[in-house]
Amino acid sequence: MESFYTIQGEGHYSGRAAYFIRTGGCDVGCVWCDVKESWEAENHPDTSLETLLSEVNTTSTDFVVVTGGEPAMYSIENLVIALQNEGKEVAIETSGCYPLDAKVDWYCFSPKKFKKPVPEAYEKAHELKVVIFNKSDFKWAEEHAEKINSECFLYLQPEWSKEEQMLPLIIEYVKNNPKWKISLQTHKYMNIP
Numbered sequence: 001m002e003s004f005y006t007i008q009g010e011g012h013y014s015g016r017a018a019y020f021i022r023t024g025g026c027d028v029g030c031v032w033c034d035v036k037e038s039w040e041a042e043n044h045p046d047t048s049l050e051t052l053l054s055e056v057n058t059t060s061t062d063f064v065v066v067t068g069g070e071p072a073m074y075s076i077e078n079l080v081i082a083l084q085n086e087g088k089e090v091a092i093e094t095s096g097c098y099p100l101d102a103k104v105d106w107y108c109f110s111p112k113k114f115k116k117p118v119p120e121a122y123e124k125a126h127e128l129k130v131v132i133f134n135k136s137d138f139k140w141a142e143e144h145a146e147k148i149n150s151e152c153f154l155y156l157q158p159e160w161s162k163e164e165q166m167l168p169l170i171i172e173y174v175k176n177n178p179k180w181k182i183s184l185q186t187h188k189y190m191n192i193p
């Protein structure tokens with residue numbers, strides 16, 4: 001769909017310069033999705049691997065984030081291997097609804113109520129990032145944390161439009177349950193992509 005050089009705004013690598021590759025197409029249907037324009041894959045022209053590689057090499061970063069849409073809907077193995085061969089560390093942002101065929105360096109798993117994740121997401125995740133849209137999502141987050149591998153970092157991220165209501169609750173929750181950390185969509189405050 002698009003590619004751009006920016007700062008990773010969310011989660012564990014928040015603040016790190018990153019080249020983003022956003023695939024078009026997603027069938028998960030989150031009501032609060034902040035990139036609904038990504039959903040229809042047909043609306044987005046293909047970009048060649050050569051174009052992406054040459055673009056990423058014009059940047060100074062060694063960190064690439066593959067997101068979407070839902071990037072795990074596709075075979076991204078060739079893309080990931082090519083980026084790693086260029087010396088890049090490759091992270092994925094995924095709902096975990098599809099098996100992933102690539103060996104990424106960082107797997108950010110953001111489960112959704114709208115479609116059930118596949119079991120491998122719980123094993124592969126380096127970071128579990130649960131979006132908090134309402135009060136019941138804390139309990140729902142814990143249900144995922146129970147199933148996740150023991151090395152995985154745990155993050156609660158307020159849904160952007162509900163931040164004013166949910167952030168105070170998240171702050172209290174993390175103070176009482178310090179295995180969780182807060183993730184904010186910091187790029188939205190910085191007005192960058």
Ligand SMILES: C[S@@+](CC[C@H](N)C(=O)[O-])C[C@H]1O[C@@H](n2cnc3c(N)ncnc32)[C@H](O)[C@@H]1O
Pocket residue numbers: 026032033034035067068069070071093094095096109110129131157158159160161185
């Ligand atoms: C747009 S999604 C694309 C990758 C993948 N489909 C997924 O959902 O993980 C990237 C990240 O943004 C989060 N996100 C999407 N809309 C959001 C919103 N309105 N507020 C907070 N986080 C949001 C998702 O949960 C996910 O962690």
Ligand SMILES: Nc1nc2[nH]cc(C(=O)O)c2c(=O)[nH]1
Pocket residue numbers: 006007008009010067068093187192193
């Ligand atoms: N700056 C910035 N950081 C991000 N982290 C995850 C994003 C995403 O849409 O996957 C995202 C994004 O869209 N922009």
Ligand code: SF4
Pocket residue numbers: 026027028029030033034035036038068069070095112
């Ligand atoms: S899974 Fe990701 S891209 Fe798909 S609708 Fe949900 S937030 Fe948006």
Ligand SMILES: [Mg+2]
Pocket residue numbers: 034035
């Ligand atoms: Mg985003």
